[in-house]
Amino acid sequence: MAHITKISPLAPKKFPDLPPIAGVSFSTAAAGVKYSGRTDVMLAHLCPGTTVAGVFTRSSTRSAAVLDCQRKLGSEASGAAAILVNSGNSNAFTGGAGQASVDALVQATAESLSVSEDRVFTSSTGVIGERLPHERIIETLDGLTKTLSEEQIAEAAQAIMTTDTFAKGATAQCDVNGKTVRIAGIAKGSGMIAPDMATMLVYIFTDIEMAQSDLQDTLSELTEPTFNAITVDSDTSTSDTVLLCATGQSGATASRNDPAFKAALKAVMQDLAHQVVKDGEGASKFIEIRVTGAQSDSDARVHAMSIANSPLVKTAIAGEDPNWGRIVMAIGKSGAAADRDKLSISFGDILVAENGWVSPTYREEDAALIMKAQDILIKVDIGLGSGKSTVWTCDLTHGYIEINADYRS
């Protein structure tokens, strides 16, 4: 990936210290799927009793690995479990060979770890439409199995990167029934990110004990305001996956509505979602779009995403131009209800427009100052109701063109 020359300016200062999650161990290897000189496979081993929940891309052309994971979530199989992920090749749109590769990887992993095939989840990320050289991955399984360690989650985050410029991790803890519950997650994703899907690869581990159906409901509910509320370029991958694994090793048990666990899990999911946006291809600004006053929450989401995905809005922000006219345009085209004369728009705390026109207190130099910051907050009140939604995106710069006009070369 010779075109990746520098780390996103929006990257966190360092990879966080992720605590070991009792019952989960990791290992990584360099299989040479596509890249050389780096790891490209990660294995996670999950202790017996671990429950696994997932959300996946809704693409109608989703990959064999995604279809395979979706089938297995409902399985009654028990015992230990495993997650095997490779980067460099997504094994998507590879016809019958795609499923054959998944089958081969699952079978080999199940044998190496003595787990049921129904408890082996795989993901692949990278180029679409090229046969996955799964033999190379299988050759690394022996070593992967022997080097599993609770301390390797940071290395796992490295191994799953594609065009990412930094590894992504997040953690939180909470108290449940007087016991400490730990959550640690990793993610990859920087382009082909859009809402309404599990828009990247994310693996989150916790030592809480929770029934699979409760875990699934919790994950699904919290995906809406986190991973489904981000967009880089409106494009949606064929492969993307969020898996949440609960080992039960903390001794704390909860059901779907435990407020402390939900708050902690949401924090981890939101942190990872923001990191994906902050690694948006070419991103130089992190943008929060907060829409209120819409006729419904779903109308608010439509407006917010229309703003977030507008190339004209995103390029204006790249140019540090407080071009609120383009925000009016994006609201107007969204298809959700709006009334030109009831809109109000703010950049940060600067009220820009209200009552169908520029605010009498607005001075462009104030807004221009706000646009120079790295984090940009755009607030829009539609003035019609109480629907609200917040989404996050990044700007559209020359870097995006550079990375994407030459990805396969």
Next chain:
Amino acid sequence: MAHITKISPLAPKKFPDLPPIAGVSFSTAAAGVKYSGRTDVMLAHLCPGTTVAGVFTRSSTRSAAVLDCQRKLGSEASGAAAILVNSGNSNAFTGGAGQASVDALVQATAESLSVSEDRVFTSSTGVIGERLPHERIIETLDGLTKTLSEEQIAEAAQAIMTTDTFAKGATAQCDVNGKTVRIAGIAKGSGMIAPDMATMLVYIFTDIEMAQSDLQDTLSELTEPTFNAITVDSDTSTSDTVLLCATGQSGATASRNDPAFKAALKAVMQDLAHQVVKDGEGASKFIEIRVTGAQSDSDARVHAMSIANSPLVKTAIAGEDPNWGRIVMAIGKSGAAADRDKLSISFGDILVAENGWVSPTYREEDAALIMKAQDILIKVDIGLGSGKSTVWTCDLTHGYIEINADYRS
């Protein structure tokens, strides 16, 4: 507009020779609305008896001029008519001042030309949210009225340009009842172009005689496969307008279903629509996306537009990369029905993918050669039905970022 440094590489070799349309005369002026050193106002005068049809942006934040035109199309007023257009300022999202400017322009034009106010149509294009200095335009009306000429349509096409790099015109003629009918049209538009709207300013003139309701039906029907089938950046203007004016001076009368007239009008509309795409901000490739085999025509349109608006597809084409995986991705995310294993994808005559995978006959060097051309044809068969749709777009290049990250500066 100092950033406009060169003419689009996709521009036609020259502005076409547009014939005079009996009953229509034009004049232009430099009002200094925003630009200096160029014309920015055009006036068209239409003889008594002219019928006028229109299609407009569906934006919920559309401009006062658009709302005013929409009201007038149903008017019973008769006599001569006029169209007054300025560039440099769109008079959109300008609160009550917006309607006041439209009223002032309409009143002054009506007085200058002695036409009914209900027969004066105005458009404004350019920056959003700044008060239109309509006084400056009104000051030019005297001169505009005195210099009207049937020969000035090319100058009119120049005066309405904003970020356009070339003036756009098209013409056709046909035989109706043994008489020659002429059609000539002009357009502006290069960014903020998206489907499902009248996505730019377009003025088409013909000397056919046609009742207003027939003219309107004809225009509306032909807008779908022409102006609504193009996209540059998925963004939709608050101002955009297509007006079709029939002077009746040819002596040929037709109703809505005259095949010769419809074919000729469609050719003019399609030509103008293609020119708008070819002047897409930063465009280096003209792309036709032809979807067949969808469950319905509307599904085919959804797939085609999903491909056409995908930043990842558009940047791949900019990089001359036959990255068909991104086309699979765009189909998958569109929301319309698709089956991964029934898709087939071709670049030009090169079959790239079929049966859920790359075609056995595919050689990347063949496709790479096709991608080097200036005109790119992408054919997708969904394999589910007989729905079809063709749309046109351009690639996404550094030029788009350059133009749009700095538009207002």
